[in-house]
Amino acid sequence: MSARRKTTVAVIFGGRSVEHDVSIVTGHQVMRAFDPERTDVVPVYIDRQGRWYTGEPLRELKNFQNEIISLKGVHSAILSPSTEHHGLIVNPTAGRFEKSEIIRLDAVFPTVHGTHGEDGTLQGLFELADIAYVGCRVLASALANDKVMTKITLSQQGVPIVDAVSFTRAEWLDAPDKVISHILHQLKYPMFVKPATLGSSIGISKVSDEVLLRTGIEMAANLDRRILVEQGVEKAIEINCSVMGHDDQIRASVLEQPVSWDQFLTYEDKYMRGSEGMKSAERLIPAPLSPEMTEEIRNLAVRAFRGIEGSGIARLDFLIQPDTSKIYLNEINTMPGSLAFYLWQEEGMSPRDVVYALVDAARDAQAEKRRNSYDYRTSLVELTAARGLKGAKGSKGGAKTITKPSG
Ligand SMILES: Nc1ncnc2c1ncn2[C@@H]1O[C@H](COP(=O)(O)OP(=O)(O)O)[C@@H](O)[C@H]1O
Ligand SMILES: [Mg+2]
Numbered sequence: 001m002s003a004r005r006k007t008t009v010a011v012i013f014g015g016r017s018v019e020h021d022v023s024i025v026t027g028h029q030v031m032r033a034f035d036p037e038r039t040d041v042v043p044v045y046i047d048r049q050g051r052w053y054t055g056e057p058l059r060e061l062k063n064f065q066n067e068i069i070s071l072k073g074v075h076s077a078i079l080s081p082s083t084e085h086h087g088l089i090v091n092p093t094a095g096r097f098e099k100s101e102i103i104r105l106d107a108v109f110p111t112v113h114g115t116h117g118e119d120g121t122l123q124g125l126f127e128l129a130d131i132a133y134v135g136c137r138v139l140a141s142a143l144a145n146d147k148v149m150t151k152i153t154l155s156q157q158g159v160p161i162v163d164a165v166s167f168t169r170a171e172w173l174d175a176p177d178k179v180i181s182h183i184l185h186q187l188k189y190p191m192f193v194k195p196a197t198l199g200s201s202i203g204i205s206k207v208s209d210e211v212l213l214r215t216g217i218e219m220a221a222n223l224d225r226r227i228l229v230e231q232g233v234e235k236a237i238e239i240n241c242s243v244m245g246h247d248d249q250i251r252a253s254v255l256e257q258p259v260s261w262d263q264f265l266t267y268e269d270k271y272m273r274g275s276e277g278m279k280s281a282e283r284l285i286p287a288p289l290s291p292e293m294t295e296e297i298r299n300l301a302v303r304a305f306r307g308i309e310g311s312g313i314a315r316l317d318f319l320i321q322p323d324t325s326k327i328y329l330n331e332i333n334t335m336p337g338s339l340a341f342y343l344w345q346e347e348g349m350s351p352r353d354v355v356y357a358l359v360d361a362a363r364d365a366q367a368e369k370r371r372n373s374y375d376y377r378t379s380l381v382e383l384t385a386a387r388g389l390k391g392a393k394g395s396k397g398g399a400k401t402i403t404k405p406s407g
Contacts, residue, residue: 007106009034009359010042010079010088012122015112016050018202022337027111028061029338033351039359042088042103044077045069046112052077054090054103079108081128107132107359107366111335118335119145119197132366134358135312136334143308144332147228148196150308154329157307159300162319162328163187164230166196169221179217180210183229190232193217195224206232233328236319239287241301242340244354246311246361252298253343257287285346293320297327304329311365312358315340 013027014020027043034041043058047069055074057063063071075098077090087105094100108131110122120142126133136144143149148166155161165183172179183191193216195203203223205216213229220227242253259282286294301316315336319328341351349357 004038006038006040007359008040008042008087008104009107009109010044010054010103010105011109011111012044012046012079012117013111014046014048015114015117015122016046016048017112017114017117018198019113019200020048022200023111023113023117024061024064026113026335026338028059029341029351030109030111030355031059033341033355035352035356042105044079044088046117050116052079054088079125079129079131081125083128083130086129086131105131107134107362109134109355109359109362111339113333113335113337114145114200115197118333130366132359132362134362136308136310136314137365140308140310141334144310144314144334146197146226147194147331148226150332151228154304154307157303159304159307159329160327162231162233162330164228166226166228169225169227172217172221172227176214176217180213183213184210187229187231190234192230192232193220194228194230195220196226196228197224233319233321235322237322238330239289239297239318239320240315240343241297241318242313242315242336242343243301243305243310244313244344244357246365247306250302250305250310252301253340254285254346255287255289255294255297256343257284257289259283283342285343289320293325293327300327300329304332308332310334312361313339313354315343 011027011031013023015023017023024045027045031041031043042054045053045058045068047053051069053069053074054077055071057068057071057073068074075090076092077088078092080087080089080102085102085104088103089100090103091098091100108126110117110126110133112118112122116122118141120138123133123136123138123141127138135141143153151161151164151166163186165186167179167182189208191207191213193205193207193213203220205212205219207213207216217227217229238258240256240258243250244253245251289297297318300318304316305314310332312334313336315333317330317333319330320326321328339351339354341354344354345351
């Protein structure tokens with residue numbers, strides 16, 4: 001192990017997302033977990049406007065209290081999509097006084113939560129750049145980020161989810177009464193109205209009559225083009241489980257029961273629950289459930305993560321109805337806050353073990369992907385050039401040459 005060359009890993013945090021601040025904290029927890037003897041960590045900060053930076057001051061959490069980007073030593077940077085660079089270009093628009101520089105990367109560790117980070121967009125950039133990256137691939141990231149698509153995908157695979165109705169903003173604006181009557185036909189109060197793709201409870205409301213239902217939909221429709229209305233689970237107990245791995249090597253962590261609601265509930269919910277919901281403890285680990293139920297949830301977590309083609313790490317959130325003991329999968333977070341370090345700690349894995357397991361898995365996934373060939377040569381361009389462009393489209397004779405390799 002120690003004989004191995006020192007690797008360079010960029011940790012990316014911040015992002016154009018409502019979860020910007022949480023991501024700064026997760027990013028710093030991850031950076032701190034690396035062993036400086038084995039790894040050069042390159043901090044990469046994406047600000048709220050979506051501008052990218054790197055530099056020494058980004059390593060200090062306290063520097064983020066002020067205008068960090070104006071600090072000396074913070075440089076503008078971009079992750080190049082070109083496989084030629086295989087990394088970061090620092091000062092990409094350098095003029096006379098600053099030189100631009102390329103930092104080649106062995107792996108990228110994204111810790112951006114929510115939009116433009118956890119939703120497959122950032123992952124798409126890593127795919128283009130051909131750099132190993134931690135966590136879910138494009139498909140799983142995009143699926144899990146979308147509450148409607150997660151439900152459609154997982155219900156087809158027998159993972160229990162609460163009943164729900166979904167529709168687009170256009171459908172709502174076009175015929176609100178029709179949408180309401182469809183919802184009332186399918187679901188009972190209380191219901192939860194959610195924008196399809198936001199996190200941190202933004203735009204989510206719990207509603208118990210038609211006036212509130214309409215207001216909740218209006219609010220969600222201002223935030224997203226698709227809206228989900230779910231059957232509320234009464235007296236729901238929340239249970240979270242983290243998973244790590246890929247394919248048939250996914251393991252589930254100990255379960256936690258969060259009991260502090262703070263940032264995850266809407267103002268109304270907090271207000272309605274009053275002091276009763278605001279217990280002092282933050283989470284119970286392990287969650288106080290029977291061994292059978294614990295096992296069932298752990299198995300469901302693994303199945304659901306496989307069901308979306310997940311890889312790397314995630315935290316899956318479940319709801320239990322205590323009277324019927326029914327379990328429902330609520331959502332999958334493919335970039336969980338604090339990377340669920342606290343759950344893996346209970347499984348005997350330190351944050352350092354977790355980050356290296358994830359980087360190793362990222363590099364394995366990259367090696368696996370490199371077995372695909374993307375190079376397929378044809379004489380199409382040559383032939384088309386000879387014939388002239390006009391003849392290419394719709395010319396039946398010419399179409400055959402597309403499948404003929406030049407050899
Ligand atoms: N169908 C439901 N029944 C009961 N409680 C729910 C339901 N959906 C959401 N909640 C509550 O609202 C919280 C936020 O909803 P969630 O879907 O997890 O959104 P977010 O992506 O913002 O975390 C959950 O943690 C849970 O407490
Ligand atoms: Mg949630």
